[in-house]
Amino acid sequence: MKTSCPVTCRKKCSEKLTEDIRQRIFDMFWSIGDHSRQWDFLARYAVRAEKKRFTVEKENSKRLHTISYFLPRSQGDNIETTKISVCKTMFLRTLSISFNFVYTALEKSDKGNGFIETDQRGKHINHPKIINEDIVRSVIDHVEAFSPVESHYTRKKSSKKYLEGSLSFPKMFKLYNEWFDPNKYSSKATTVRQYRDIINKNINIGFHKPKKDICEQCHIYENNKQVTQSDKEKHEEHLKEKEKARKMKTKDKELALQNNEILTAAFDLQKCLNVPHGNVSTFYYKRKLSLYNFTIFNMGSHQGYCFSWHQQTAKRGANEISSCVFKFIEDTVGEGVKDYRFWSDNCGGQNRNRIVFLMYMLASLKFNIDISHRFLIVGHTQNEGDSMHALIERQTKDKLLYTPDQWYTAFRFAKSDDKPYKVIEVSQDLIKDFK
Template identity: 55%
Template sequence: MFINTLAVTTRILKTAWKKYDGSTIIEEDQRGRHDNHKTILTDSMIQSVCDHVRAFTPVESHYTRKSSQKLYLPGELSIAKMHKLYLEWFDADKYTCKASKERQYRDIVNSNFNLGFHIPKKDQCDECHIFRQKKNATEQEKVAFEQHERNKKIARNMKSQDKKTAVESNGKVVTAVFDFQKVLSCPHGDINVFYYKRKLSCFNFTVFDMGKKKAVCYMWDETVAKRGANEVSSCLLNFIQAYVEEGVKEFRFWSDNCAGQNRNRIVYSLYVFAAKKFNVSITHRFLQKGHTQNEGDSVHSVIERTSQPKAIYTPDEWRLLARWAKNEGEPYSVRNVTNNDRIKRTYLK
């Protein structure tokens, strides 16, 4: 009855009775209470793991990392893969002890580094996520969220209408979305030595014509230019000029709300300059914050998916890969941006 009531085994009961000495005090459990514990993490082991992590070259993200102290490594890495690389990298002549278990390696990394892996940001709205986590939202919060949802639907409906207008205009109206792809690093590939090399950042600014379903990829590396408003304006000016020569009279652009790249006076000044020079109408609308998914994202997805099994050593190889990444239909138009034709703070070729 006692065993069934407590749902214990007879061994527990026998052990407790064996320790009973006639008083109500039971002998204290002595398991683990000794001084001859085996040291699992030695100083040499910790030093070897830390040196190995520092041997990796951090990558620059498409998103700002100025406010974060994290060490960002390539997204194709993981703790498990780093441990396999560590076992190959380990030098027995330099270190006396090795972290042979993945758990040891993981514990040392977590204790000594604020480590993160650069994985493309998910298209998840912060405002929507926060609101859904609230169990008892106030009326003011509910009203703000409903307005946020309405703005999202209005922006998407307007973009769909602009796309329809461009298709029916017979080449007189262009509706396009534009955005930067995540940073493309050189060298890139699933080769162990690449993870320890200094990375050269390459940029891809994509303008996608939704009416004709054509994409133009403006590509350059960090030795040529940055990825701010000046570069965006330069690429858009080149795009507008090319379409004006085909007889386009009106441009309708869509983008996200990034102030440093799209929503600023430099881009606005470019529109004023282009509208006056080419005698065209230019409209720029912005998608609702957190819901900036658009047709141009498919271009970036195709390029990244195509690059996964390949080794890429130079920026020229990124341009070739983007040019032939699309298997069906018209290939992407890739334009190599240089600093040889710098006119009024623009980078054109």
């Protein structure tokens, strides 16, 4: 209960009601424990009547009614039905309510001609459904039916698995409703939110995104609220290394444009592609054949090369990368190239290892050429070759591809200018045992 109205009150309410009486009224009102009966009480003791006088025309008046407030008189242990006229402040503070509570009661009373209907809150049938084990099992089984795969870039650091980038929770929930078998599961998830919450709680899953463009070291520095001088110096050195690597790459690119004996190229393995591929619901549940596309982009001639194969032909390790680069050198050395300058990211399993290094030694000895391989700074490995991956993904986004051959054709026609990508279909004969 709140304090009474001020002593300056025109109705002198504090003289009519003691604090003990107010407390008993307050306890009685809140002991009712039912909104409908509380509305009845308010409609009985807050009387609304039409105004008798208007300072402006009735049609333009903002207030058409006057409300008179009363509280019951107390005698002994009982509260009599006799009403004591009080001010609005005393009425609201004694019951510890807002005016909206009173207004709602009066509206309901007028609507029901003095009778207030039962409070309907909580009486609807759309109650939240309890998530049981069968619902969880059905959602997990449905997600597993999509055959989630490990990330191509962070699989060594995380156990998180990924679904195709074309999927989303609303789309998966729609497919879930079509997939659900009532003979196998007794109950199902009923909303997208329920479906999503079950996945987030029980499965470490995500939707595959292109290679991350945010440098982890820069991100940590930018969000560090307590940067020390050592952190600042380390970050500045990191940025200097990034600029140094980019300037070296730009210089190599300019030299390749000026001298035909120098070839500067960037290479990288595109994210894992799937067969079949397309926006067909049944494709999501099929076992996929993984297809690999290793791209090399000649910065001097702006010619792109796609070395493509599927998982039944070979894996995607250092031996396969070495074989593709060796084939590229073998095919281009006849053009008079004497100096090869390769750029790539720092992937140890594919680019930065002794297998690739020993392949360079063999190629240098066999073709009498110079080879240098430089690595961009971790987190800042964006290069000209990334445009090949982006263009291929954009051109095949809405296409239906059922076989690896259709993927190879898509690579050839992804670029529509005078220099389409050269596609080399990698066979087992092309893969050499550099190990």
